[in-house]
Amino acid sequence: MSINWFKYSSPQTFYPLAGKMIPWFAGLATILAIAGLYISFAVAPTDFQQGEAYRIIFVHVPAAWMSMVIYIVMAGWAGLGLALNARLSAMMAQALAPTGAIFTLLALVTGSLWGKPMWGAWWVWDARLTSELILLFLYLGFIALQSSIDDPRRADRAGALLALVGVVNVPIIYFSVKWWNTLHQGSSINMGAAPKMAATMLMGMLLMALAFWMYTVAVALMRVRCIMLERERSADWVKALSTTAGGKS
Amino acid sequence: MSGAWVTVLKRDLLLAFRRRSDVATTLFFFLMVSSLFPLGIGPEPAVLSSIAPGVLWVAALLAGMLSLTRLFAADFADGSLEQMLLAPQPLTLLVTAKVLAHWLVCGLPVVLLAPLIGLQYALPSDALSVLIISLLLGTPALSLIGAIGAALTLGVRGSGLLVALLVLPLYIPVLIFGAGAVAASQHGMSAQAHLSLLAACSLLALVLAPLATAAALRISVE
Numbered sequence: 001m002s003i004n005w006f007k008y009s010s011p012q013t014f015y016p017l018a019g020k021m022i023p024w025f026a027g028l029a030t031i032l033a034i035a036g037l038y039i040s041f042a043v044a045p046t047d048f049q050q051g052e053a054y055r056i057i058f059v060h061v062p063a064a065w066m067s068m069v070i071y072i073v074m075a076g077w078a079g080l081g082l083a084l085n086a087r088l089s090a091m092m093a094q095a096l097a098p099t100g101a102i103f104t105l106l107a108l109v110t111g112s113l114w115g116k117p118m119w120g121a122w123w124v125w126d127a128r129l130t131s132e133l134i135l136l137f138l139y140l141g142f143i144a145l146q147s148s149i150d151d152p153r154r155a156d157r158a159g160a161l162l163a164l165v166g167v168v169n170v171p172i173i174y175f176s177v178k179w180w181n182t183l184h185q186g187s188s189i190n191m192g193a194a195p196k197m198a199a200t201m202l203m204g205m206l207l208m209a210l211a212f213w214m215y216t217v218a219v220a221l222m223r224v225r226c227i228m229l230e231r232e233r234s235a236d237w238v239k240a241l242s243t244t245a246g247g248k249s
Numbered sequence: 250m251s252g253a254w255v256t257v258l259k260r261d262l263l264l265a266f267r268r269r270s271d272v273a274t275t276l277f278f279f280l281m282v283s284s285l286f287p288l289g290i291g292p293e294p295a296v297l298s299s300i301a302p303g304v305l306w307v308a309a310l311l312a313g314m315l316s317l318t319r320l321f322a323a324d325f326a327d328g329s330l331e332q333m334l335l336a337p338q339p340l341t342l343l344v345t346a347k348v349l350a351h352w353l354v355c356g357l358p359v360v361l362l363a364p365l366i367g368l369q370y371a372l373p374s375d376a377l378s379v380l381i382i383s384l385l386l387g388t389p390a391l392s393l394i395g396a397i398g399a400a401l402t403l404g405v406r407g408s409g410l411l412v413a414l415l416v417l418p419l420y421i422p423v424l425i426f427g428a429g430a431v432a433a434s435q436h437g438m439s440a441q442a443h444l445s446l447l448a449a450c451s452l453l454a455l456v457l458a459p460l461a462t463a464a465a466l467r468i469s470v471e
Binding site: 134137138140141145148149154157158161165166168169172173179180 | 397401406419
């Protein structure tokens with residue numbers, strides 16, 4: 001028996017599937033966020049050096065992780081769309097970009113809120129802050145390019161190429177900025193080395209990261225459903241939706 | 250194959266020579282932007298020489314970027330770009346010829362003018378020579394990376410501003426290593442590490458950017 005790998009690669013079949021998945025991911029995001037916030041604010045001990053202000057890292061660090069992961073995932077979808085000429089992949093890339101940009105902004109804002117009591121400055125030209133800012137520029141460039149091209153097919157492919165060029169450049173930018181200047185504290189979680197933070201703190205951070213993941217998936221699916229309807233508005237299955245169930249999954 | 254390459258290069262240089270004022274615009278832009286900073290900041294030589302590497306590099310980068318939209322626009326408008334896409338020679342190769350022509354016309358004059366402005370900024374002579382070398386090594390990367398942006402925004406509304414948004418983040422490593430080389434030599438350190446990294450950026454761009462530019466042209470023209 002052969003599996004049809006491409007069954008859900010067409011908007012018509014993916015639209016209802018996405019509709020069914022959204023409540024699950026949204027629910028998981030809510031539960032994980034409640035648990036994560038409870039651990040971060042009620043259970044995790046006060047840091048002996050940084051006091052209560054350190055608790056912002058429970059939002060800051062997962063947001064920074066997500067901002068980087070989403071760019072890579074977005075470029076992956078974009079590359080897939082370019083290689084296989086699949087419409088849905090390009091739509092997924094387009095749907096992920098705003099969420100990635102928002103997480104990047106969130107990481108920057110929470111970082112500066114943390115930086116004010118810790119470093120005494122809202123902003124310092126440190127390597128990781130600067131590369132996060134550049135990542136925001138890359139997201140904005142992707143969104144701007146896609147929205148300024150009217151033909152959706154060309155917009156998809158041009159955006160995909162830009163995302164791939166960006167992904168090749170991200171490590172180069174990161175290391176150039178890192179050598180340029182650094183006074184950020186060393187990262188607290190290192191692969192290979194034992195984490196220096198308390199287990200509850202790590203737990204809170206990981207739960208928040210998972211919550212952000214689920215949120216990203218739910219929101220991206222919602223957005224991709226809108227994009228599908230907009231792009232396929234003249235297709236028969238979209239017209240059928242509007243006449244029967246009023247757009248419900 | 251090399252015949253087509255030389256033909257494209259000669260043609261672009263000839264076209265640029267016929268429109269000499271375009272080249273002059275780039276050069277005057279570079280001159281004016283870098284003359285504005287002393288007016289805004291003040292004439293103290295110590296301050297000027299400490300900001301000189303960054304200012305000159307940013308001005309060179311902006312001057313090169315402003316001329317990017319011209320790289321493919323005229324060929325796109327009169328249809329010769331389509332002929333290049335249909336030509337039996339690989340598009341990647343023809344793109345390198347066009348980028349080289351762009352660099353010779355817009356990049357090289359800026360490199361040659363830079364030491365003059367460096368003098369105005371009270372740069373010492375050994376920093377001046379590092380400035381020339383760093384610009385020589387780095388500006389080809391700017392033209393190569395910029396070509397991707399120019400190709401992606403071909404015929405798009407507001408393409409001039411859009412190119413800036415797409416290309417400037419990608420220019421950052423070149424800017425860091427280029428300005429870093431000059432600053433290092435000012436502080437009496439060896440600029441060699443920065444210059445090597447700059448050359449590495451240019452070589453990497455030479456390998457990858459024409460491929461991306463060719464793909465972008467095919468997307469934009471089809």
